Amino acid sequence: MSGPAPEALAEPSQQAGRAWTAALSLANGAIWVGWYGPLQILLALQAAQLAPPGTAKESVLAWVTGAGAVVSMVSNPLFGALSDRTASRFGRRTPWVLVGVLGGAGALVLLAGADTVPAMALGWCLVQLTLNAAFAAVTAAVPDRVPQRQRGAVGGWVGAAQILGVVAGTGLATAAGGVAAEGAAAGGVTAGYLACAGFVVLGTLPYVLLHRDPVLPAGRRPALSVRALAAGLWISPRRHPDLGWAWLTRFLINLGNALALLYLLYYLRDVLHRPDPADGVLILTAVNGVTLLGTVVIGGLWSDRAGRRQPFVLWSGVIMTVATGLLAGWQTWPGALCAAALLGVGFGVFTSVDFALMTQVLPAAAHRGKDMGVINIANALPQVAAPALAAPIVHHLGGYRMLYAIAAAVGLVGALLVRRIRGVA
Template sequence: MAFGVATAATFVGWYGPLQVLLAKQAEVVGGAGKETVLAVVAAVGAACSMVANPAWGALSDRSGRRLPWIIGGAVGGAGGLVLLGTATSTAGMIIGWAVVQIALNAPFAALSAVIPDQVPTDRRGRIGGWFGLAQTVGIIAGTGLALSGGTVLSGYIACAAAVVIGSIPFTVIASEHVPDRQSTKVTMTPDFRWAWATRFLINLGNAIALLYLLYYLKDEVRLPDPDSGVFLLTAIYAAALLSTVVAGGVLSDRVGRRRVFVCAAGLIMAAAAVLLAAWPTWTGAVMAAVVLGVGFGAYTSVDFALVTEVLPTAADRGKDLGVINVANALPQVLAPVAAAPLVALGGYPMLYAVAAVVGVAGSVLVFQIKTVR
């Protein structure tokens, strides 16, 4: 329970800004150039995350500790959120979001490594499902907290408080079982690289699709209250995700297969992007949220279990999971680079069509992994 709360708290710190606050702040700072401001801020933050996650993971490996990195990163991330909330320029937003991304990757790297540290291989689908469920709770809570205060600054402060408070129980009551350091150096395996590529492409497709969701609802769907629309879609997505996030992991454990689940889930997620491209209405957006939630739920649990089975060495789990998590962060860097010109060239239909194609490519690549069924 405490592990789930700490995970959820970390995702509050990320997704309160990503779902609502950064877009609203960029609109104030950038005006008509809001898309560019948001793209730049998101890209720089994701670049920081890409470097920070494996670095924090390696430090937790070498220190033989996970817990200090969880509480320390939470406090640093909360400070970054408050700093970000006071930003009145693009540069200020970039600095604040960079601090948040760097700091919050410390608890995320440590929490990710706790699972292979302490959970047997044949139960990692189930536990990966609960890990994904906690992330989803964090996304919902972060979105709600971002909208709760009425102002951008109050939203950031609410998220900052949740990040710190949520991290405390686990760091107080948890025990640590970090593997001893090994003297031999193990290089990355081909299956590790394929697992990275699969995750990268599926996450890139999602990042391209979701970056401009607020603007999509406002400018394409022409929803009168796009802020509330984002929150409602997030809640619908989360409810759909709950139906598969644990069940998918449990079923994967029982049948002893990972790849077919990852592929099927990725294809379902790509179908959500197709819906957004072909059906730019509120009803279409709601249906896409349902489809995306169903797909992402199964994907989250099973892909995490698959990844833990291709890690090169137990002693470097934190670092290696950090390298894998670059496949989550790098798409956040590349998505703004791709999304802005796609919208300018072909509008939102082209944006979501490209997102679907990228997601399909990632889904089929999983079968290049040979040591996991």
């Protein structure tokens, strides 16, 4: 199509302002509150309450989180593609942020009232569907608005908000519900869900209300059809090998991380015999958050100034491998604390630098939202694979020691594969 590219499709050249970065980061953190309050605490407690007699709570949790991850895997690129085609006067991304967070809050309220395993699964799938609509739009806003030379720094602030969202979600789930053990009352779990729902909405309002999103002219909107949307979900790794290797690196490192975190509550209770496993999860999450915050922005800024991404991703993956190995080889509370701290160091650098790397291998500006959604499958798919792998490993193949050894190996392979990317230093 002739003529200069409109602002919504142009490669950004002006640095993103601090207020915009702060508002986007807060919105991102609020979405992660909606995910990780349930994932870290509430779903595990709810699974223990609702598991039918003779059914292991681990199996219920694995089934529910796996179903939600399947929904996440499909919905993120779908809503990214829809946002690419949105030509509203409020821009391409903002309408989906608003719709997503309002829907996510409503889904968390529905999940709070679930009294059967199928109702719990339905509620969690709706949470994943709606919050992924918002997350796809927030993620795509970075390549829309931030020049490549600044993406490590902005990725660092967005990543810092992500871990603060994880900590805040875990804290809300623990404090609002008053949970300290598996036997917490159902009312406490409900209060935790409601607290997370409120934070999701309030945290996104500054971005939605105060910042303009570039408008896509109706004449530049890609055609909308089911066939086009379905075809767009596949990006050929043969035509775009750097994107393929970057995707695989992210998938494997996230899979190792998901395997390490999925049964953390049960690990503290059943292996370390902590009397207050939920509080233990909160402590480990806080330790992890402190060390992550100490590296996520610095790592992004450092990679911007160095003009290199690969070495940072590689060595952050190695550090995360060592951390997960500690959970396998040093099964004590001090060992868990050291693992949480190291995992934060590694994941902090990985979060900011890998995000910047991903935005630099996108094929085209016209479908950044869809392409970032496909990339985000590398975050969601491990949530499907991890429960399927973790349950049989824990019950039949060596318990938690073997689980964490395999998680470490998977993460290390992912870190090494980043060296296959040729187009980004």
